[in-house]
Amino acid sequence: MWRKLYHLALALMYIGVVGINYGATPVGEPILRGFMGGIGGKWKFLTIWNLLLQGLFFSICLLNDIVGTNEPNPKNTPIIRKVKDTLFASLAFPLSMFVGLTFWGLYAVDRELVFPKVLDKYFPVWLNHVMHTNIMIFVFIEMIMNFRSYPKRKTGISILAAFMACYLVWIHIIHHYSGIWVYPVLEVLNLPLRIVFFAALLVLIVFMYLLGEGLNNILWSNQIKAVKSNKAKKRH
Numbered sequence: 001m002w003r004k005l006y007h008l009a010l011a012l013m014y015i016g017v018v019g020i021n022y023g024a025t026p027v028g029e030p031i032l033r034g035f036m037g038g039i040g041g042k043w044k045f046l047t048i049w050n051l052l053l054q055g056l057f058f059s060i061c062l063l064n065d066i067v068g069t070n071e072p073n074p075k076n077t078p079i080i081r082k083v084k085d086t087l088f089a090s091l092a093f094p095l096s097m098f099v100g101l102t103f104w105g106l107y108a109v110d111r112e113l114v115f116p117k118v119l120d121k122y123f124p125v126w127l128n129h130v131m132h133t134n135i136m137i138f139v140f141i142e143m144i145m146n147f148r149s150y151p152k153r154k155t156g157i158s159i160l161a162a163f164m165a166c167y168l169v170w171i172h173i174i175h176h177y178s179g180i181w182v183y184p185v186l187e188v189l190n191l192p193l194r195i196v197f198f199a200a201l202l203v204l205i206v207f208m209y210l211l212g213e214g215l216n217n218i219l220w221s222n223q224i225k226a227v228k229s230n231k232a233k234k235r236h
Helices: 002-024 030-036 045-065 079-113 119-120 127-133 134-145 154-180 189-220 221-235
Strands: none
Touching: 002 045, 002 127, 002 134, 030 221, 045 079, 045 127, 045 134, 079 127, 079 134, 079 154, 079 189, 127 134, 154 189, 189 221
């Protein structure tokens, strides 16, 4: 029961925060009109994409708690469990770690490059931490709390790369039609530096995927061995 309540609370929290960002933030304010309005609106930001993804992921976790299974090595793995495991490995974990680390990293260097101080009036500290800190904490707790079978590395990284490619195309579409980069840091970089910046971010998010896979292998080594042994028996 506690697992169901935990997943329900997180699903509601993330969906609720998306609602707050979508409906309650006063885009009509002159300061926010350029930042949150215009082409793409609030959906310009990877943070919002990630919040929606986390809400979806923890909703799937809840559904798996009800109709699926959290057993490390079930005889027949339900589809909902396979979806949950793949979504966690390929997107939920690496994307949350990526968003949190890049946001706070740029914030520490110069917050004006990622979250200008004028926004503090409209985004209280607690909301900022839900969007950029809690995402790392709760996805890590999920890593510790529940076993999952990672997909083949090629599959997981391909899903992650496709997701990030879609977002990269999206921010370039916004820039093409508006002349404004979604993130202020991109405004201060020339083309060669932007290419290096995007390449570095790609390396970072792939590293986040490998980090998740490595942590999973360490935390659940016994269960992984049991799963591999069971698969070997089935083949024979």
